[in-house]
Amino acid sequence: MAAPAREVARGLVGQRRTTTAADSLLWRLGVGLVPVAALLAALVLPLGGAAVADPAVGVVWFNAMEILSWAAVWLAGWGPNSVLALVGGYRFVAQGLGYELPHMFALICAATGAGTLRVGGIVEAQQDLWFVVWMPVAFAVYLLSAAAMAFWGPLGTALGPDLAGGAAVEVSGVDRLLLLGGRWLLLVVAASMAVPLFLGGGAGPVLPGWAWTLLKTALVLAAVVWLGRRVPVLRVERFVPWAWIVLIPLVLLQLLVVAVGV
Helix, strand or coil: HHHHHHHHHHHHHHCCCCCCCHHHHHHHHHHHHHCCCCCCHHCCEEECCEECCCCCCCCHHHHHHHHHHHHHHHHHHHHHCCCHHHHHHHHHHHHHHHHHHHHHHHHHHHHHHHHHCCCHHHHHHCCCCCCCCCCHHHHHHHHHHHHHHCCCHHCCCCCCCHCCCHHHHCCCCHHHHHHHHHHHHHHHHHHHHHHHHHCCCCCCCCCHHHHHHHHHHHHHHHHHHHHCCCCCCCCCHHHHHHHHHHHHHHHHHHHHHHHHHH
């Protein structure tokens, strides 16, 4: 607990770094959009049986906010006019080209199984059988892409040590707190979304729905963090071909099984 507290205190009192010919507007916009995109994505997350918003296109909204965070990280790397930050931003964009399509197909699997894009409707469709039982590939692909979206663990190249900090190398002070805090928030929101999509939402015996939602989210998040700390960082040029050649065919086959089942 002491180390995060020291890091927060250091960020609050630290000065903003400046670089030559930086595009300050895009730089600050990119940093600020990371936590904002995570919060906007969380609007459709149901806690038990209720959510802040449950639009008819909730799955589309969630994916759109993920793409917004993708653009935000790239802006944070582009804005400082720094070589290492720019390379980190472009590596994240390249990584996104690898994970975004499998991620979207995993979301489509859940939506197809429920026959709706509404997150609440997907939860209701799992009253008899959780989707993770007959969509295990989509569930695994979703968790992998969730880690990639938050540039976490083996897919953390955007902030990798090989680039001396990557997209965040020139970000300091409060800005760095916003970017790294937004990264953690993205990871939490992405892990939370796995619960209504594949794990039946708040369904469970004895405990109330909100308690089951929190418990399932904690278990998913713990699994993602634990695995992320035990797998080495993947180079983007190795991950992208693997994603296109292996992940996309697998998740398309899973989607075919779901479509035939429906």
